[in-house]
Every structure is written in structure tokens, then in C-alpha cells.
Amino acid sequence: MGEKTHAAAVSCLLFTSHVRTTKISLIAVIVALSPAIALAQVNNKPVADAFAQRVKDYVKLREGIEEKMPKLSKEAKPEEIEVHKKQFQEAVRAARAGAKHGDLFTPDAAALIRAIIKDEFKGRDRVELRKTVLVESEVKALPLRVNYPYPEVKEQLEMPPNLLLRLPQLPKQIRYRFVGRNMLLVDRENGLILDYMTEAIP
């Protein structure tokens, strides 16, 4: 997006120098750059770094818990998988008893992510994404509760790969997930919803 808007802005400048209508050119440049400015306002390293650190802190906590549990073998039986998941869930829930909405997706981090999604999905792409999450998905809505498990029986909607390549990278234990227009952070092993942000998809 950055390159496209920049190119649009440059085109506008060339156009205005040619016709010498300074007033029009100024408006055109502002219009062309407005999405970039919106993203630039939140697309700063401190916000992304702070978000990464909060996620890292969670991973440290859950790794500490998992290390004390019996290790799940690569040839596990179903009952071992079930017990492990349940115990892991309960232990992490207890350790994060005070966790609340917005702990990880702080307002500035949420704004950064919303801006990336808005920038990645425009026009027809956005229509398609909205159709995927609001029409085709089997999970259009869920009670959003931090520190509660994502319902095991519910579908886990595929995350758009292009978006994953642009969003702040997560440790392997943590996943972004869409439910309706909301975005969740979920632990892939214990299935807990770590945090969520509403209206992630414009």
C-alpha cells in the first residue's frame, strides 16, 4: 500500500506542476496520502515492540507452566491429549486469573493492527473478506471472553496468508484468529482466548 499511495502522491505532484494549480495539488496530495498518514500514525516501532513484549511475557508464563507438566509425546494417545489440554488450560487460567480485555491488544496495538488490516483489504478484497467471515464461516459470532477456551467444537477459520505476513509476527504458540469482524489471540495448545479486539475488519 505504502508504495502505491506514494506513487499516487508523486503522480499528483507531477500533474499539479504541469497545470500549476497549487490549490488542487495540495488537496490531491492530502487525499492520496491520508491512508498512509493513518497507518504511519500507529505504525511505529515502539507500539509493535511493546505488543511483542506483552506476547512474549505470556509465552514465558505458559512455557513455565507447561514445563512442569508431563510432556506430551509425539505418539500420544487421545486420552493423553485430552488430559494434557485440560490441565494446561486450567493451570494457565489460574495463573492469569486477572487477565482482561485489552491486556495484549492495548488501544495503540489494536489501532496498529486495524490499520494493517484496512490497508491489506481494500475494495473487492475487503468485500470478499467480509463475506468469508460474516457469511461463509461457520463461526460468525462467539461470546468473547478473555481467559476462556475457544470452543473446541467450533471451526477455526483460515487466516489470510498475506495478512499473516504483514501483521506483527507471533511466537509459534500464539495465533491470530478471526471470529466475525473480531480478531482473537489464541493459544494453539491450550485453546485459551488470550485477548480480542472488536471491529478488526472494517
Next chain:
Amino acid sequence: MKRLITSLALTILLTLTSVSGQKLSAPRTNGNAPSAPVKLTLPNKDSSVRFVVIGDTGTGTGQQHDLANVLLRYRQAFPFEFVLMMGDNMYGSEKTVDYKAKFEDVYKPLLDQKVKFYASLGNHDDSNQRFYGYFNMEGQEYYHFKKGNVSFYSLNSNYMDKKQVDWINEKLATDTADWKVAYFHHPPYSSGGAHGSDTRLREIVEPIFVKNHVNVVFTGHEHFYERIKPQKGVYYFISGSGGKLRKGDVKKGSPLTDKAYDSDLSFMLIEVAGDQMHFQVISRTGETVDSGIIARSTNGRG
């Protein structure tokens, strides 16, 4: 031009070897389907790599059992060594009883015969399935294994993040196997009415497949069988009706379709013999609904 002629020739070959008739009528029985006699179109050589492709199985229904019974009967004639699972291995709950009802009970005779299952994850699968011994995922959501001259890449299309993309690129770049096969849940190309092609996934994986000479891609998600016309030299198959069926979902006249079957459940038998990959698609009633041969060209492209 040369590639176009090769592609055209292969298409004709595949068409000629296909069973006539786009769709067969579905049986009315439920949990006790009539079954046609076993009839192989594959060379069935001991030296070949022989396996099965099946997807979207995890229902535990009578139909899934029916299809598993047909699969078992075919194994007596065609002793495949392993099964590739295209994901949605477990619909709904994933408790111990579900593993039993939706997988172990259904395929018990095959498991008893030491047939190995290599799973990939679908949008209905919990990540913890990767620890399940019978799925042979070695604790990984995406992994690689080799059988004879064939290299297999089981990918996680639910979450194609940078780590996975880097892994695929690195792994394929050094892979010298004659055949490179990728399999995962979401189809980059599909004529399905309910889902259709996963174009966002395609944007990411297709350039990697083309660059690294992946020959064949197997997927599921769509609850039918479809053989896609070769795309940029890569053969795409959808085999997502191992336990669920979306009857009549393939768009008629789709420019992507070489062959489709959406009237009943099905699985694929595959045999790689040297530079040829033979395939035969069997329905729940035991009828062959598609078959053909893919020839591997000397430049590594099928």
C-alpha cells in the same frame, strides 16, 4: 509452446483414460452401501510407491464406514502402504471418544494391518492432533517425509505464516526427489460453489510450487472430488469427500475442471511407478469415477 503441447497431450491422455460419464448416481443406502467388484486400473507393482488420498473424513457416520470398507477391500488387491489425510480429520468435539468414533473405529482394520496415516490439519482440527500417534505428524503442524522417489510435504493451510513459508522454501530448495507432492486442506483451485478457489493461499504457495517444481498437489475442504486442469505445470486434485458430501456443488462448465465427482463419497488410489503417477478414484459404491496417468517430465515438472 512445447509446454502447451505437452500439457495438451497429457490432458488428452487423462481424458482417454477417464471413466466416461461426469457423474454417477448416488446409492440410496446409508451405512450399508452396495459395492461394485474391485477393479484396478493401476499397474500395481511391488516396486511402486502406493498410497491413498482421502480428506474431510472425521464424521463417524455410516457413510464414512461404508467408504472405509471399500478402501479395505481395495487394499486386498492394491496393498497401499500409507494414507494421506487432507484435513478435517475430526468434526466437532475432539474428546477421546471422538478419536475412537471418528477415526480409530472406522479405520481399525487398516490400522491393524499397519497402514500408516499421515495427516494434515483442516479448519475443524485442533492443533493438538499433531501429537496423536496414528497421525504420524511428529508433533509438527507441517512436516516432510519421503517414500522411495517421492517427497511429501504436509502443510498447514489454516495458518500459512512466515515461519511456514520460510520452511517450505528452504526445504524444497534442497529437495532432489524425482516427485514432489504437497498436500494440505484448502484448495488453491476449486470449482466448488460453497467455497471455490482459495486465491489468497494460492498467491503465496503457487509461486513456491512452480519455482521448486512441485508436481502434484492434493487438497480437501470441498466435499467432492475434482481434478483440476494443470495450472502452470502443477496438477491439483481435491479429495474432500471421505466422510462428508456436498452433493452437486461443483459448478457445471467450470473452466478449471478436468473431471469432477460430487454425487457420493470417494477416495483416491495413487501409484508412483518411476516417471509415472497413476491414479484411480473410487466411490462409496466401489465404482471407478476417474483414473489416469501423470507423466513426470525430465525437467522435474509433471
